[in-house]
Amino acid sequence: MKRLLQNGLVLNLSPPSVAVADISIADGTIEAVGPDLDADGCDEITDLAGKWVMPGLCCAHTHLYSALACGMPGPTAPVSSFANMLEQVWWRLDKALDDQGVEASALVGGVAALRAGVTTLVDHHASPNAIAGSLERIDGALDVVGLRRILCYEVSDRDGPERALAGVDAHRALLERGATQSTAVMVGAHANFTLSDETLRACARLATDTGVGLHIHVAEARDDREAVGESLIARMARLGALRPGSLLAHCVHLDDDEIARIADAGAWVSHQPRSNMNNAVGYAPVASFGERTMLGTDGIGADMFAELQTAWFKAQEQGVPWSPDRWLASLTSSYEFCGQQLGVKIGRIEAGAKADLIVLAPCPGPPLRAENLAAAMIFRLGAGQVRHAMVDGEWRLWAGDPLGIDTIELDRTAQAAAEGLWSRM
Ligand SMILES: [Zn+2]
Incomplete structure (x- = not known):
């Protein structure tokens, strides 16, 4: 299948560039980008004059299992700590998930991500009463939506040794x-404070044996370190769990030495400012975070424009000296991470890269240029502009609707799954 996209304003984010160009695509890969490309032999020609085209976005840390959470029963008593909130809310939700709930959550969350211009998701899944086959179920659902995905199951001792295993x-x-180029798997682990030495070591061993990284929450709240009683990073290193290519979500309560140790190990950090504010766990020491820092939503939807914007405002309030360019780099660094996991080149609209791209309705205003693109990403662009999305050279979203998915039927299924889920909670 050969496609030609004509006359779009191509916005590359990393490094920033802005130019009107045609894009030719064959078998999922971008063949050429430039003016007046030859339309001969193309199966499909799409005129994007006046539209903006940019690489599809990545969400570096999310929980699709929470996609049916909005409206669920809240805490039954005042929340006394982050760990207590997990017990009263999130662990009640994940325990109530059955196979249908897992699948419906992945479909609903996947469609929301696509609509927000996200084409690759890094998911961290938990369903303690529906563990076996859950990753395959999510994989199948995201295949229907058409997203690239990096999956894991969040291993924990909180529901006993059998479920940990x-x-x-x-x-x-x-x-x-x-x-595959669509699916990669990391080894998931919940957080140090719900993992015995033995279980975390088992996760590390599986990751080492299969050559993948670990995906784990680290120091999201003070409870993590306090319950463990030693440096979380020292502990992970001691147990073989500080591996290159690993993803450490949050890292809110770490000191500079611990953060340096993560970088030295070749591991990555993901920052989720909206979730951190929502859970009142404190502000991550982002000024100390290195180049391998990414942005995620932690299950608060998949709107990476909103996450970037909040990251900026929160950092400004906190006096963090990061420029818009530095923040844009934290959004786009996940192209390298996800590309490595999946074995594909994503995140650039250029010859040789995978055709994962989104088309936005233009937002009329001042000239959009390479030198103001980072600021525009924070102050001007938004998920509401996303009209079409292509993954691996195939249109997956057109005029705001996911292709090949009956959203009315999905809404019916999701409502039934949510009612069941909430009643079991
Ligand atoms: Zn998380």
Whole structure:
């Protein structure tokens, strides 16, 4: 299949560039970008004059399992700490998930991500009463939506040793299959404070044996370190869990030495400012975070424009000296991370890269230029402008609607799944 997109304003984010150009695409890969490309032999020609085209976005840390959470029963008593909030809210939700709930959550969350211009998701999944086959179920749902995905199951001892072991085992079939260009698997672990030495070591061993990284929450709240009683990073290193290519979500309560150690290990950090504010866990020491820093939503939808904007405002309030360019780099660094996991080149509209791109309705205003694109991403652009999305050279969203998915039927299924979920909670 050969496609030609004509006359769009191409916005590359990393490094920033702005130019009207045609884009030719064959078999999922961008063949050429430039003016007046030859339309001969193209199966489909799309005129994007006046539209803006940019690489599809990545969300570096999310929880699709929470996609049916809005409207669920709240805490039954005043929340006394972050750990208590997990017990009263989130662990009640994940325990109530059954196979249908897992699948419906992934479909609903996947469609929301696509509509927000996200074409690659890094998911961290938990469903302690529906563990076996859960990653395959999410993989299948995201295949229907058409997103690239990096999956894991969040192993934890919080529901006993059997479920911890089942969580480790949940990764095996997909790890044996190996990464495809659509799906990669990391080894998931919840957080140090719900993992015994033995269980965290088992996660690290599986990751080492299969050559993948760990995906784990680290120091999201003070409870994590306080419950463990030693430096979380020292502990992870001691247990073989501080591996290159690993993803440490949050890192709110770490000191500079610990953050340096993460960088030295070749691991990545994801920052989720909206979630951190929502949970009142404190502000991450982002000024100390290195180049391998990414942005995620932590399950608060998948709107990366909103996440970037909040990251900026919160940092301004806190006096963090990061420029708009530095913040844009934290959004686009996930192209390198996700590309490495999946074995594909994504995040650039240029010859040789995968055709993962989004088309936005223009936002009339001052000239858009390479030198003001970072500021525009924070102050001007938004998910509401996303009209079309293409993944691997195939249109997956057109005029705001996901292709191949009956959203009315999905809404019916999701409502029924949510009612069941909430009643079990
Ligand atoms: Zn999380």
